[in-house]
Amino acid sequence: MSADILLEVENLGFHIDGKQLLHNVSFSLQRGEITTVIGPNGAGKSTLVKVITGLLPASSGEVKLAPRLTFGYVPQRLHMDASLPIKVSRFLSLSDCSKSAYKQALALFDVSHLYNQLMHRLSGGELQRVLLARAVARKPDVLVLDEPLQGVDVNGQSELYRLIASLRDELDCAIFMVSHDLHLVMAQTDKVLCLNQHVCCQGQPESVSQHPEYLRLFGKSVAEEFAVYTHHHDHHHNIHGDAVSCDKGCDHA
DSSP states (O other), rough: OTEEEEEEEEEEEEEEEEEEEEEEEEEETTTOEEEEOOOOTSSSSSHHHHHHTSSSSSSSSEEETTTTEEEEEEEEEEOOOOTTTOOOOHHHHTSSSSSHHHHHHHHHHGGGGGTBBGGGOHHHHHHHHHHHHHHHHHSEEEEEEEEETTTHHHHHHHHHHHHHHHHHHHHTTTEEESSHHHHOOOOOOOOEEESSSSSEEEEHHHHHHTHHHHHHHHHHHHHHHHHHSSSSSSSSEEETTTTEEEOTOOOOO
16 A cells, blocks of 8 residues: 555455345545545445444455554444443543543534533434544544434534544544535545445545436436535534634635
8 A cells, every 4th residue: 555545445345144235345545535435325334334444344355454553433323321321521531542632622522511421411413522522532544434413403514524624634634434414525525435335436526426326326406406505605604503704714615
C-alpha cells in the first residue's frame, strides 16, 4: 500500500448460514478523505463495517491495514440497559484515552453538560453525540461511523455532518461512514461507495449520482433532487437547529 492508503479491501466476501451478504468487494481508504457507503436495506453496509473493523471475520478476500492503525467506531445501535446504570463519565473512561481527551471531545460535540448523566437516560441525539465523542477522543486513523445521525433532529443533521467533515482535517484521518441520508451524503463526502452485496459503483458524488446502477437503485428523481440540493444557501442550521447566516468561511455559501 502507498503511504496515504490506510486500509485496502480486496475481493472481500462474507456469508453466514449459507447466505451471501458480501461478494467481491474492493476499495481503499485514504488519509484525509471521507468515503460514504450507501445502498438499500439489506445491502450489507453494516456487515462491511464490522468486517473491516475486525468484529466479524471475512469469509474470503483480504483486509489490509496500515501499520499500527487505530480505529474509532460508532455502531449503528447501542442499547443501554437501565438495570445496569452507568454514567457518561464512566462509559468514556472505559476507552483507552485520557480524561482530558474525552472531555475535549465532549466539548467538540457540545455535550459537556452530559458528563454526569446516566447513559440510559440520554435522548437518541445525545447518545449519538456521546458515542461520536468517545470515538474521536481516541484520535483514530480511521473514523468508522455506522448511521451516525440516528436520533438527531433533522435541523441539526446538516451541521453535524459538517462537524464530522471537519474532523478529517483536525485528526488527519480517513472517515468511513454508512448513511441513508443521500442528499446530505452527496454534499459532504469525497467518495461514494454504492453497495448492494457487491460494489455497484464508486467514485466522486457527482459521477456516482449519474451512474446507471445508482439510478437503478434509487431512481432518477433522487438524482434530480440532488441537483437541486446542491444550490447555494445563504444560511445553515447549527447543531441545535437554529438558523445561522453564512459567511466566507462556509463551504456551501
